[in-house]
């Protein structure tokens with residue numbers, strides 16, 4: 001296990017509309033609980049994305065902020081390669097920016113970084129509400145809980161795999177899938193923030209970046225998970241109704 | 245006024261009276277429903293020929309409305325001081341209020357409707373930032389709808405420090421700019437006009453691509469003084485916080501624009517505003533001196549955390565995510581709660597666990613106490629306590645402490 005981690009928060013001024021700073025906080029909190037010191041680098045609009053860090057985080061943003069972020073990131077030839085070579089979490093607009101392309105509110109297609117083998121379009125209706133998914137091929141991660149608020153869809157191709165199968169909510173809008181896994185990247189439409197509500201996912205990213213981690217349980221966070229899943233997971237509601 | 249509108253207004257007032265007796269509260273919303281059901285179009289009829297001021301923005305609109313009403317000092321005016329600011333609330337305020345000038349707090353989303361119905365002489369814009377994103381979705385979409393709605397409005401009094409209100413304000417025929425301040429800037433990173441980067445410096449803000457920039461203010465604050473080209477008016481507010489000085493500046497600029505009021509007298513009347521729809525109200529409750537405060541979005545929290553910073557008294561935080569609160573509390577992560585470190589913090593509300601986790605991540609020690617405000621203050625030593633709730637939590641808490 002490494003004893004120091006550098007976490008890069010990419011363009012938080014543009015991509016931070018739904019509490020996305022919380023994902024960085026969850027990572028540093030859980031790393032520091034294991035004695036791993038964290039250095040957080042916030043990349044401003046005029047700054048270059050650092051080339052060698054341990055973990056990169058991209059958040060969500062409104063249409064105009066997302067377009068400006070796309071323009072900024074595409075102007076740097078190396079960004080796609082840097083993110084692709086390191087553990088990266090991308091949420092909502094962040095997911096779309098890493099795709100081949102995405103659509104704005106007028107239906108115009110814009111180029112993404114093409115790091116994910118994914119094409120993002122528009123959902124017929126905005127997806128707003130609690131989401132529950134079952135992670136795909138991640139045995140160490142239990143059900144994911146989050147909140148979605150997006151108009152974007154995501155269609156996965158060839159080498160992109162889903163992050164989860166939708167139990168409640170909308171997600172990618174195709175084949176009942178939610179999010180993307182490809183190479184070192186995990187991408188999702190879930191806010192909440194997603195790493196606060198899903199500590200196992202935070203630990204997965206940390207262990208990929210820093211090596212194996214000792215156990216750490218946070219009772220407050222477990223209580224929050226239980227509350228959100230009790231409300232949103234229809235399988236749990238059924239269990240409650242049946243009385244077991 | 246047609247006899248039909250007059251009858252509807254009479255019935256609406258009666259309904260409000262019954263509602264007040266049965267359920268407490270002001271009955272404004274019920275009056276609005278009755279008015280509109282009996283006389284569709286009554287809002288337009290009841291504002292025709294009157295001097296109408298609309299006040300909107302994400303934060304401060306209730307306070308600016310109350311301060312404007314106080315500054316005008318007109319006992320015959322119609323207003324909605326209880327914060328009922330959607331269609332029914334506005335209709336209700338017109339049904340139950342006086343026949344003089346009209347000052348209406350207006351929900352951000354209802355502004356286009358309110359402008360079309362009431363044809364205001366002036367609109368006051370305080371600021372525009374993320375709030376209830378599960379309902380409003382995007383800040384920019386609201387700015388676009390405001391810009392369309394304000395085209396043709398004779399005058400807008402707007403906060404020069406917030407690009408998101410300056411851009412829509414420019415659509416009006418004339419503008420009065422007030423440097424009312426903007427502590428929260430996270431929703432102003434992109435230019436509302438062209439989408440390119442908007443930069444902020446010590447002297448203001450400006451787009452890096454188009455010519456949108458901070459306009460030269462007609463009114464600004466120097467300490468506690470409101471200053472204009474050749475005016476200096478001392479402000480002595482009972483409402484706390486720098487942001488309330490900004491609210492007062494916007495209110496006085498609006499009053500100045502009516503042309504009929506001596507501004508120094510108007511400013512003196514602001515000191516009589518001690519609370520706004522219960523906010524900042526001090527209440528003696530179960531051996532404690534409570535100060536009741538509302539914080540419903542990140543910009544509001546930022547202001548209140550500043551306000552509470554010099555104080556070390558215990559804090560009760562009540563947090564819900566119901567209806568008008570917005571159903572997604574992710575925005576708690578947009579604000580640093582670190583200023584609360586070292587204080588005694590009690591948390592409650594239907595989403596208390598979300599807030600407990602949030603505080604933990606900022607190393608703020610807090611204690612969860614389920615139940616009512618009475619349960620929360622029970623665990624605190626006698627003395628002063630700040631109670632902060634988001635929208636529905638605040639309403640419930642206020643009702644409880646007012647009952648005693």
Ligand SMILES: [Zn+2]
Nearest residue numbers: 435438451454
């Ligand atoms: Zn511009």
